[in-house]
Amino acid sequence: MRPYSNTGPELRKGAWTVQEDMLLKNYIDKHGEGKWHLIPLKAGLNRCRKSCRLRWLNYLRPNIKRGDFAQDEVDLILRLHKLLGNRWALIAGRIPGRTANDVKNYWNTHQRSCSKQRKKEPKDDESLQESKVTIIKPQPQTFSKTLNFGNTPHIMARQGGNPKSCNDGTKNNFNLSSGLNLPSIVLDDNINKYIDDLFDDHEKGIDGTIGWSFCGSSGKGKALNVVDQDDDQISFFDFPMDDITMELINSDQL
DNA sequence: AAAACCTCCAACCGCCAAGCG
């Protein structure tokens, strides 16, 4: 890939050598991931923390799949991209063995070839219609710092209702319509079924509940448990997206 | 055979948010 070059007196850039890979892998096998700022020093690598992290995540980590994407993986990428846009980390989090970089590279390649094809067939109205997508773009949240997903909180979804405070006195509520920037689309039965098909099996596999996992990496795979006012579990997408207030309450309150 | 072109993908870059003192 990139030629070796030293921008500073120490740090190496460019392709990794087998020796460097071994040093990094051995260190992480022994001490685990994290503390990336320490890894170059402790592993004896003249690499920056970012380079080490990237090399591990995209190449050295166990269970990384290599080779072509299977058809079901491609389908999943296409569907998730329709929902999430270029949120590669989120998409990759739902495809076992694939990294965000893999997905991103695949998509860029795929998109290039698709756009070329579209240029060749400019009058293909059907394909143009299919390419019109609605993207759900989760944006960085302004959650309260006291929000603790580790306690398996429940999300109470109310439409126009007043948010309640948690028993610790904090108001751990957030507004879906402004937070997640969900599109104001009408969710008809087909879309609901589509989304259910997309997520149901995976979500249920997480902790036996359904919901929306906030993000692949920082969310550590925890899913939000969405319930309605009667404490019946409902799909995250079963209620209108406008003017929804969600609140976190401790699970022992239910 | 060789030059031109294309595709793939590892790696880098810049930015952002969270955490901490």
Next chain:
DNA sequence: TCGCTTGGCGGTTGGAGGTTT
């Protein structure tokens, strides 16, 4: 509150290798 550090992400680059002309 502010500035610094760190982790993480998406966009982009550019070399290697394959394909076409």
